[in-house]
Amino acid sequence: MREVAGKGRLDEQEIEQLARQALQQSLAGMNAETRSRLNQARNQALAAQSRPAPWRGWVPVGAAACAALVFAITLPFGASQVAQYVDPGLIMPELVAEIGPAALEDTELLENLDMMLWLIEVENHAS
């Protein structure tokens, strides 16, 4: 990596290039144990690819049940009155599984629910 010090202000391309080099060099400090743990993590993940999650088959059933429940609750009261009492986790079980219950408190993530719901919809359509 080129010396950063004593050269005056770096332009943006130099910053990008130097950063890439520095970050890449920092990987050299990754020891054998860490690489081995990464290898194990990857193999475990790949093993999961060949065995579907046990809850997976129940997702369409669960989604239908949740939809029926929401409909049943909403019918007598109206959606706007009910919305404040319904836990988002009840109507978005896959989303909760995907991003974790705590993430539902994250306004930034909630702003992007469209993308998550779209992904779920495409995934369900494919399966």
Place this chain on the structure above:
Amino acid sequence: MDQHSAMNGFLRDVERRALRIAEMSVGNRDDAMEIVQDSMMGLVRRYAGRPSGEWKPLFYRIMQSRINDFHRRRVVRMRVMAMLPRNPPEQGGMIADPMENATRGERENPLREMETEAATQAMIAAIERLPDRQKQTFMLRAWEGLSVADTAKAMGCSQGSVKTHYSRALKNLQRQLEDVKP
């Protein structure tokens, strides 16, 4: 190439950079390892069937969620610890100093590192001092090579936000490295 091999190749390619990015976000390697492993599992379980071109932004999107969860849990732990008497942070070991971890890790080539150590450390330390969103944007764009659109997907924000964070990150690094003079 079958899907299993393709996924293996993708994860193998991305795993070390992902670990480093997570490590710089959460401040220690063990938690970063857990986050990367979780993200791998999430990607494989839910999105392996999607086109391989979509894997990278999806993987980093999952990882970003895990990192956000980590920070939330840490805030809660810190609040609880603050309420407990006689339990200073250095004993709890939960408030890791990212700067302290910047150079952690066993060195494999000390001679070569001696030549470049100062410059590398200055840059790494400068990146670590960036605010979280700027840091994440900068590493995904400059190091991982994601497009603006894919970075936006990975971070769950608009493309305009990505451009703003990235531009601020560059200016911030310029300013910080200007001060690094002998």
